[in-house]
């Protein structure tokens with residue numbers, strides 16, 4: 001592109017999407033996320049960057065998703081998707097941050113520097129897929145993204161309102177046509193089609209019921225399930241709540257994050273004793289389940305750890321049944337995984353487990369080192385990834401195995417097709433969970449009773465600069481400010497772990513702190529042998545953070 005036409009681009013950017021704030025913004029755990037009115041120039045610039053990324057990847061398609069996931073309506077965000085449908089490569093996060101924060105006057109020179117730094121061939125074609133969630137601020141931001149893409153002569157394709165995982169899927173399909181068709185319909189055909197294939201062969205028996213209640217978080221996931229619902233041919237009876245009507249606000253007192261963090265059922269739902277309920281987050285990439293007990297007083301949560309253990313144990317059984325014993329299955333978690341789940345995976349399922357830093361990109365990456373890698377954050381974000389070897393071994397058994405082996409291999413092949421391997425996907429995960437429960441004739445109580453969660457509590461503390469906190473060992477140790485880890489150890493040692501069955505290394509409560517990548521807060525997590533102890537330990541650690549890491553506002557309180 002001649003420099004003169006670039007000049008017009010930057011004049012246009014200043015005019016149409018000017019930088020109106022000096023607040024520094026960082027490409028964090030899940031892209032940029034902040035108040036929607038601070039984002040327009042950022043999204044425009046991400047349109048520019050997506051084109052450069054595409055040109056660095058030989059013109060392969062890049063995704064650009066506008067969403068703030070489980071955050072409340074006034075927030076929004078943007079993230080880029082790499083050609084294989086994965087999160088943007090980490091080395092580009094710093095580049096994205098630089099481009100988002102330069103002044104309008106420096107945009108031209110900085111873009112030029114980045115083009116040189118990444119060695120983008122500006123003569124190549126570039127393609128960017130753009131999707132958005134249901135926020136009222138999303139269409140305006142999507143328009144800014146389109147302008148950014150066109151400005152550098154890339155080709156944008158708008159998908160309108162889609163779940164984040166649908167966009168990841170489409171990006172992957174566009175760059176690898178063996179994966180599927182890069183459209184929303186192509187996604188339904190593959191994922192929902194595979195579910196129906198399996199379920200038509202599975203009898204409904206035992207305690208399993210085909211009725212599933214769903215909390216759609218008043219976001220895009222519920223809307224898409226409403227489309228899917230009509231094509232399920234009675235294999236699953238979805239009863240949908242929180243679809244965005246009746247004044248329901250996105251993620252407000254509903255959705256997967258609310259249910260997981262508050263440990264309460266969502267508003268806007270009819271609660272039926274023992275009924276299995278699936279709760280999605282605002283952009284449809286997280287899923288948790290729950291059910292209410294007989295008198296609808298207590299809620300039992302089935303979170304990401306539960307989904308991971310359910311899927312891993314089922315896949316392991318199928319691998320055994322089809323004789324593919326050499327394939328290595330592994331599970332990836334973060335420090336937020338409930339200690340009881342880690343124990344169950346290690347001791348009962350005897351599956352290797354890895355702990356990595358928070359953020360799907362870390363989990364995804366670690367899962368790829370197994371033939372079958374199951375990864376989930378406790379909050380319900382996760383999926384399963386299969387190596388090429390795993391797929392070809394299973395395909396071969398489906399052709400050459402004995403009758404029983406073939407049957408298990410065919411089921412697994414459909415199970416793989418039902419999986420959105422690019423990223424955690426509430427819709428795909430929901431179909432996988434329903435398949436396992438149906439195959440086992442289980443209801444939510446059977447699932448819940450596989451192990452007993454340790455009581456836990458999550459809190460947030462506001463500090464002057466959350467980056468004053470640094471961590472090591474997959475975020476389980478705090479390395480600064482000095483002395484904070486020693487204090488956390490001291491506080492934790494006053495509690496019992498509730499894990500008498502484990503070695504002495506685990507006999508105290510467990511707590512850790514880390515700066516959030518999506519909110520301006522420090523997160524605190526605590527686990528102990530009773531809810532009261534977990535709550536108290538979390539509050540005490542929150543106080544320590546407040547005191548030693550520059551707390552602002554009211555000091556957290558500890559109730560006796």
Ligand SMILES: CC(=O)N[C@H]1[C@@H](OP(=O)(O)O)O[C@H](CO)[C@@H](O)[C@@H]1O
Pocket residue numbers: 029030069336358359360377379381515516517518519523
């Ligand atoms: C404790 C927790 O749930 N943290 C979430 C949250 O990140 P933070 O960096 O903790 O704000 O949002 C991320 C993006 O959705 C998700 O990957 C992560 O698990």
Ligand SMILES: [Mg+2]
Pocket residue numbers: 069070281282283284285286
């Ligand atoms: Mg989400």
